Amino acid sequence: MADIKGTQLIHEYLRHNKKFPHVFCSGCGHGIVLGSLIRSIHGLGLSKDDVCIVAGIGCSGRLAAYVDFNTVHTCHGRALTFATGIKMAKPGMHVIVVMGDGDSMAIGGNHLIHAARRNIGVTALILNNNIYGMTGGQCSPTTPAGANTQTTPMGQMEQSFDCAKLCTAAGANYVARGSVFHVKRLDSMIMEGIMNPGFGVVEIMTPCFTQYGRKNGFKSPVDMFHALKKNVIQSDRFDAIPEEERGEKVPSGVFVKKDTPGLEEKFYEMAARCQGGS
Amino acid sequence: MSAKSKGKSRVTIFPDWCKGCGICAAFCPAKVMELNDQGKAVVVREEECINCGFCELHCPDFAIMVQPKVDSEIPAGSKSGQVNASPTGSVESEKSIKEKG
Numbered sequence: 001m002a003d004i005k006g007t008q009l010i011h012e013y014l015r016h017n018k019k020f021p022h023v024f025c026s027g028c029g030h031g032i033v034l035g036s037l038i039r040s041i042h043g044l045g046l047s048k049d050d051v052c053i054v055a056g057i058g059c060s061g062r063l064a065a066y067v068d069f070n071t072v073h074t075c076h077g078r079a080l081t082f083a084t085g086i087k088m089a090k091p092g093m094h095v096i097v098v099m100g101d102g103d104s105m106a107i108g109g110n111h112l113i114h115a116a117r118r119n120i121g122v123t124a125l126i127l128n129n130n131i132y133g134m135t136g137g138q139c140s141p142t143t144p145a146g147a148n149t150q151t152t153p154m155g156q157m158e159q160s161f162d163c164a165k166l167c168t169a170a171g172a173n174y175v176a177r178g179s180v181f182h183v184k185r186l187d188s189m190i191m192e193g194i195m196n197p198g199f200g201v202v203e204i205m206t207p208c209f210t211q212y213g214r215k216n217g218f219k220s221p222v223d224m225f226h227a228l229k230k231n232v233i234q235s236d237r238f239d240a241i242p243e244e245e246r247g248e249k250v251p252s253g254v255f256v257k258k259d260t261p262g263l264e265e266k267f268y269e270m271a272a273r274c275q276g277g278s
Numbered sequence: 279m280s281a282k283s284k285g286k287s288r289v290t291i292f293p294d295w296c297k298g299c300g301i302c303a304a305f306c307p308a309k310v311m312e313l314n315d316q317g318k319a320v321v322v323r324e325e326e327c328i329n330c331g332f333c334e335l336h337c338p339d340f341a342i343m344v345q346p347k348v349d350s351e352i353p354a355g356s357k358s359g360q361v362n363a364s365p366t367g368s369v370e371s372e373k374s375i376k377e378k379g
Contacts, residue, residue: 006334007343014340020295021339027299031338183335222304225336 013038013048015068023062027221029180029206033127034063036183037096040190041069051094054083056108058100059134059208060127077107080115083122091264094194095122102132102140105161109141116170116199121262123174123193123200126163129208137211144248148215163203168256173198175256179205179232181225182252189254198262205232205250284308287329288347289321295341302333302342 014020024030041051054072055064056079064071070093074082083097104112104126115122130147132138137150141161148155167175174196178186186204193200207213207224218224231248238251261269289310298317303309308326311319311333319342333342 006331007337007340008345010340021297021341024338026297027301028338031340032336035335035338035340181336221299222301225301225305 007035009042010035010038013042013068014066018066020066022066024059025208025210027207027209027224028059028133029129029204030059030063030127032180032183033060033098033125033186033204033206034066036180036186037063037098037125037190038067040187040194041094043187044191044194046094046194050092051096052083052086052090053096053098054079054086054122055098056100056103057134058103058132059129060098060100060103063098077103077109078111079103080108080111080122080124084115084118084120087120087122087264088267091121091268096194097122097124099124099126100133101126101128101130101142101163105141105163105166112167113170116167116172116201118263119171119173119198119260121198121264123190123202125190126201126203127206128163128203129206129212130160131208131212133208133211137215143212147212149212150215163201164251164255167199167201167203171199172201172256173258173260173262174200174254175203176201176254177203177205177232177250177252179228179250179252180207181228182232185252192254192257196257196259197265198258198260205252283328285325285327286347287324287327288345289324289327289333290343290345291319291321292341292343293318295339297339297341299338301336301338305332305336307332 048069052070053064053067054074055061056074057076061073064073072082079097079099083095087095128142130143131149132140139149139152139156143149143156144160146155164175164177174193176189178189189202193202205228209221209224213224232250232252235251235253238249296318300313302319303311303313307330308328310321310323310327312322314320329344331344334344
């Protein structure tokens with residue numbers, strides 16, 4: 001397996017009995033994340049049996065169906081709870097949770113906060129496309145203020161969530177933000193997130209042309225990738241820009257990296273201690 | 279990025295998997311791909327490919343494959359990809375479609 005790379009490598013990890021090409025719309029970034037996830041797992045040299053992908057509901061939930069690992073497709077917003085159970089029962093398993101922005105921050109908002117507080121050793125990939133893509137384009141907690149969607153045709157009035165700041169404040173061990181345009185950086189973030197102990201969050205900016213782009217002045221999926229290229233910038237460059245000139249720019253990079261032991265490590269240590277003491 | 283590395287790679291596009299988003303054609307630094315009248319990506323200037331890997335990494339549908347050319351292939355390298363319609367081979371894919379109905 002050492003000499004294969006790129007697309008050829010990805011095909012090794014796909015379930016070819018599922019219908020391909022996949023269900024994602026033309027120009028959707030979710031496929032790129034799927035490729036990046038496979039490359040990261042291959043790069044870390046993990047066996048297919050040691051990886052468990054847990055996915056929630058939404059476009060991102062389809063990701064789990066296509067890959068040949070242990071996969072679970074769970075209830076809406078509850079992917080992290082299933083992952084917590086799997087990780088506590090099998091602490092050696094690398095549990096990766098794939099969620100959308102609505103799945104993780106709206107319906108499963110509390111689970112995200114408490115998974116970060118507990119510091120359970122799973123890695124959450126949050127695919128942030130600023131919209132509920134699958135259900136028809138309703139505004140989500142991360143829809144930027146002023147954006148037009150199906151449910152806010154005159155512009156979104158509410159403020160949007162900053163997922164990275166939320167997870168940092170809640171106490172996650174690893175918080176990073178990448179985009180599907182900067183794929184190589186994304187690969188290294190996912191690898192780092194999987195190997196870091198405790199709760200890891202990688203927020204991934206991905207475009208949704210069908211539901212978000214068409215209503216917000218983008219002419220093609222390519223336009224959305226140009227916007228990602230322009231707007232997702234390194235966090236040190238972002239900090240150097242004065243606040244009033246930031247506009248639509250988004251900082252990316254690794255925000256938090258700690259190596260506090262995760263909940264499952266603490267639990268098994270306690271179990272060993274109790275058994276030794278009795 | 280040097281001119282020396284041009285023409286040493288083979289670009290294959292699987293038309294059955296391509297959804298025609300146009301990301302490869304828009305961002306390719308050597309303009310190797312173009313969209314055809316069906317809106318799908320086709321290889322038009324394979325000899326210009328510098329093997330940067332952008333298209334392979336950014337294709338959301340895993341429809342592009344960039345491989346180094348085998349030495350014996352280089353003289354006849356003007357033949358571009360599109361051998362199989364899908365990465366699993368056209369025969370297999372037809373069979374699986376029939377099975378599923």
